[in-house]
Amino acid sequence: MVRKLLLSLAIAASTLAITGAAWADITILVPSSSEGDGLRAAAADYSKVKGSKVEIVQAPYANVFEQGANAGSTKSGVFDIILMDDPWIPFFAENGHLEDLTAYFKKAGIEGPDNDFLSKSLAVCRNPYNTGPYVCLPYVGNAQMFFYDAAKYKEAGIDAPQTWDDVLKVGKTLTESGGGRYFGYVFRGGQGNPVVADFMPIFWSYGADLFNADRTKVTIDTPEGAAAMKTFIALRDVSPKGVESYNANEVGTALAAGTAASSINWPNWVATFEDPSQSKMVGKISYTTIPAGTKPGSSEIGHWTMGIMSASKNKQEAFDFMLWATSPEQIKISAERGNPPVRTSVFSDPELTSQEKFRHYPVLMAAIQASTPRPRHPKWPEIENAFGIELSKAVAGTITPEEALKNAQAAVEQITGLK
Amino acid sequence: MLKADNGTLMAQLRTGRGLERWVERHLRILMLAPTVLILLTLTIFPSVYMFYAAVHKISPNPDLPWEFVGSGNFARLLSDGQFHVALRNTIIFTVLAVTAEFLLGLGLALLLDKYIRRLTFLKTVLMIPMMLPPIAVAITWKIIYEPQFGVLNEIMFRLGLPLQAWAGDANLAMFSIIVADVWQWTPFIFLLMLAGLASLPVEPYEAAALDGASSWRQFWDLTLPFLKPVIAIALLLRVMDALRLFDLVFILTGGGPADRTKVLSLYVYQVAYRFADTGYAAAISLFVLFATIILSTWFMKRMRLAE
Numbered sequence: 001m002v003r004k005l006l007l008s009l010a011i012a013a014s015t016l017a018i019t020g021a022a023w024a025d026i027t028i029l030v031p032s033s034s035e036g037d038g039l040r041a042a043a044a045d046y047s048k049v050k051g052s053k054v055e056i057v058q059a060p061y062a063n064v065f066e067q068g069a070n071a072g073s074t075k076s077g078v079f080d081i082i083l084m085d086d087p088w089i090p091f092f093a094e095n096g097h098l099e100d101l102t103a104y105f106k107k108a109g110i111e112g113p114d115n116d117f118l119s120k121s122l123a124v125c126r127n128p129y130n131t132g133p134y135v136c137l138p139y140v141g142n143a144q145m146f147f148y149d150a151a152k153y154k155e156a157g158i159d160a161p162q163t164w165d166d167v168l169k170v171g172k173t174l175t176e177s178g179g180g181r182y183f184g185y186v187f188r189g190g191q192g193n194p195v196v197a198d199f200m201p202i203f204w205s206y207g208a209d210l211f212n213a214d215r216t217k218v219t220i221d222t223p224e225g226a227a228a229m230k231t232f233i234a235l236r237d238v239s240p241k242g243v244e245s246y247n248a249n250e251v252g253t254a255l256a257a258g259t260a261a262s263s264i265n266w267p268n269w270v271a272t273f274e275d276p277s278q279s280k281m282v283g284k285i286s287y288t289t290i291p292a293g294t295k296p297g298s299s300e301i302g303h304w305t306m307g308i309m310s311a312s313k314n315k316q317e318a319f320d321f322m323l324w325a326t327s328p329e330q331i332k333i334s335a336e337r338g339n340p341p342v343r344t345s346v347f348s349d350p351e352l353t354s355q356e357k358f359r360h361y362p363v364l365m366a367a368i369q370a371s372t373p374r375p376r377h378p379k380w381p382e383i384e385n386a387f388g389i390e391l392s393k394a395v396a397g398t399i400t401p402e403e404a405l406k407n408a409q410a411a412v413e414q415i416t417g418l419k
Numbered sequence: 420m421l422k423a424d425n426g427t428l429m430a431q432l433r434t435g436r437g438l439e440r441w442v443e444r445h446l447r448i449l450m451l452a453p454t455v456l457i458l459l460t461l462t463i464f465p466s467v468y469m470f471y472a473a474v475h476k477i478s479p480n481p482d483l484p485w486e487f488v489g490s491g492n493f494a495r496l497l498s499d500g501q502f503h504v505a506l507r508n509t510i511i512f513t514v515l516a517v518t519a520e521f522l523l524g525l526g527l528a529l530l531l532d533k534y535i536r537r538l539t540f541l542k543t544v545l546m547i548p549m550m551l552p553p554i555a556v557a558i559t560w561k562i563i564y565e566p567q568f569g570v571l572n573e574i575m576f577r578l579g580l581p582l583q584a585w586a587g588d589a590n591l592a593m594f595s596i597i598v599a600d601v602w603q604w605t606p607f608i609f610l611l612m613l614a615g616l617a618s619l620p621v622e623p624y625e626a627a628a629l630d631g632a633s634s635w636r637q638f639w640d641l642t643l644p645f646l647k648p649v650i651a652i653a654l655l656l657r658v659m660d661a662l663r664l665f666d667l668v669f670i671l672t673g674g675g676p677a678d679r680t681k682v683l684s685l686y687v688y689q690v691a692y693r694f695a696d697t698g699y700a701a702a703i704s705l706f707v708l709f710a711t712i713i714l715s716t717w718f719m720k721r722m723r724l725a726e
Contacts, residue, residue: 066692073479073695091695095480180582189587191675242566242584244676245592250565259567382694389501393677396589 024055072097077311093127099308136307141340148262171238186260191392205293221409287360301371386411472701479695492702505686524608557670615649651722
């Protein structure tokens, strides 16, 4: 009898858990990282204030894309909102998975997002980039910055790195004297997204790009690309052994443990480096914009943006939530919770800028405004994979940098159908 | 009144008996029905759907119809360089990992069966890796292999040996994955071999000993032939499982560095979920399925299991 009762309770509990999402007014798919945690906290606040139930479904980075794509292609309507990494926007928008927000703004009596948002933050939310209608709203203002241990750099003769040559000079000095336990530079060399994300800013800073301006040609295998690749491989030589498999965690750990002096990194790591329970480098890491090559440095933008799924049955509720969550007040609360903002007023809020933990805000704002988006193409995941394989081979030394550029050029031409 | 009631009761009884007889007649079908239904839903339908998907180009846009491409997706397999890399890596992994697992598993079983038969505790300990979830095994080995803070490099450092990147080194990555797989699955072969050894007849060994046959001769002429069916089953199951390798690669290397550990399951996952090319992913999956069936059938015939 007791066993039957327990079994019934277990089944009832499971059913409740499974159908929990169906009872919510809005269901949001978010990554299981600080960005997703921030929106989860905001959702809890919204439920308290507005009395509606917001369900958050968290998944690892890659799975957010997969679950969103599945929900979109099957029109399941299981998610009302998806928190997307900005390079995914063309895929979702051009396959009909995202709602055009124009009508919703009109209904709300506004033309579109207000001017307090950074212009680059808004540009990624339009499809096509910066010209099309809004298909999402920016929530987390990620753009890469250059993180470095100022004291170590000073020891090596550079106050603040301005160029990649400065970084290489310091890198060589520190790595040579590090005895295999300390390194001048560290980067994400893991095949696919990691290595591409950490190569693109270097690629751009030498005037190279994946496509020409009007997107009619693939332009990877160029003299500019070769110059960028030369620097990238030189940086590999001053990085830890095994950097070929490094992802964000390994890079973050190396900086926080004080075993590497510098790296390109994302602003959400600032909180980790400033937390004494997770970092040996509290207050010791400095931030600057991406160093220059032959051209000024440019960060890769990696904003997290909220879009309404086309198959959602609660579109108006979803839009209302998005407007609320991206308001200046909420973006400020989100910033206090550790997520980089997307609004000028929050970046310049004295309550925040007076705090040590937000000392990187001026650099971050400049980095966003000088950022470049990854090429906006619906086949970006495939392009990134192909480019990432060749970069990984170059970093691992199984092919020459020249071969890597040539192969990547051919692979991207085949994927895009461009010559 | 009483008569009428009796009549109704009799009719009900007759009906009840009729139902009982019907149930008895169809008992086999009724007992099998739930299993058949589950099989249809979970196996037959997805398989048929996969065949259907494999001959179509499927757009991630739900408003676009599926385009029939016939054998187009299968023809792509011939010219897809990434597929060839994944196929080659899968074969390398399967051959090396299963061979190592077999040799170690058999060796351990012989050792424990002959010399330390009573140590049941040791046998239990040896089986622990097999019982762990693959994802836990993968994360454990990721921590062991970590170049800067991992246990393995710490030992190397203390011994004054050169530090290695292990899973991050293009030349060591596949080896690192094989070691982790061997650690997890050798106990499986060991368990089967141990059961096989326990069921061997004693008389042939006594006769061989009387004839002066050495231990090696006895192993080669008696133990191995007797164990042949068990070895065949063990190898077959391990080969089938190795062809489906995913967890270790996904966690340890993600297919890198330099594509050295990209295996077929990982490639299917990427094509289906990262590139949203479901039709082509179904075609690759079917290739793997048929390759496994053909390999297994050939193997069973070679080992004369089919008889």
